[in-house]
Amino acid sequence: MKHLQLQPRLRLLADMVPQGARLADIGTDHGYLPVWLMQQGRIASAIAADIGPEPLDHARRTAAEYGAALDLRLCDGLRGIAAHEADTVVIAGMGGETIIQILTDSPWPRTSGCTLLLQPQTKVELLRLWLSRNGYACENERLVWDKGKLYVVVQMTAGEPFTPDEARLYGGLHLEGDPLYGDYLVAQLHRLRRRLDGLRHSREGEDCGTLPQLIAALEKKKEALK
């Protein structure tokens, strides 16, 4: 049997999928994640969903090439999947706002007690805020370097709604134990300092709001790692 190799970002996601899961991979594209998990015997079933017919065809070809049984669905987000069909939902490689839209349209992962594994390409702070306010609790967060880029995977399940402070939205809800936490703080501080410089040099002399305090809070977290 031919074996698939996963890039580090997808491998981290695969490692976070619970053994024996009934998986739904939303925005599956090539289908590598569900095919790899099926090949390894790690999951009981896999729905591979995508909004585009071409990505779904790609997933179909991957499944055929590697001899894995995937349940393919052409649908927007979770709209074509019923709550009883999956206990683990992966949404990876999309913008944070798209992930929020998908979970707004289909709130069942919270009510059914699903494990959500989310890997946003952008707006992770906004996603953390939305999830926390909408009754998801962070169980874990993990980091991985892949092709020179640092990615975060957020693991959520149903919890009580709350609003985290800004330092946790930017510094992570559950990242303190990750070996790459220092790298993450450096990257976030770099982004925030650039934003602050931009505001200070803007012609309008924009209000910097709470940005200086946020930077100071993340610097403190970084110092504490030494």
Ligand SMILES: C[S@@+](CC[C@H](N)C(=O)[O-])C[C@H]1O[C@@H](n2cnc3c(N)ncnc32)[C@H](O)[C@@H]1O
């Ligand atoms: C960059 S690929 C990510 C593929 C894979 N999940 C990964 O992380 O490597 C994004 C995929 O999400 C799909 N997509 C975007 N919006 C979607 C939506 N609302 N519902 C389902 N699929 C979506 C796109 O068609 C595309 O195939």
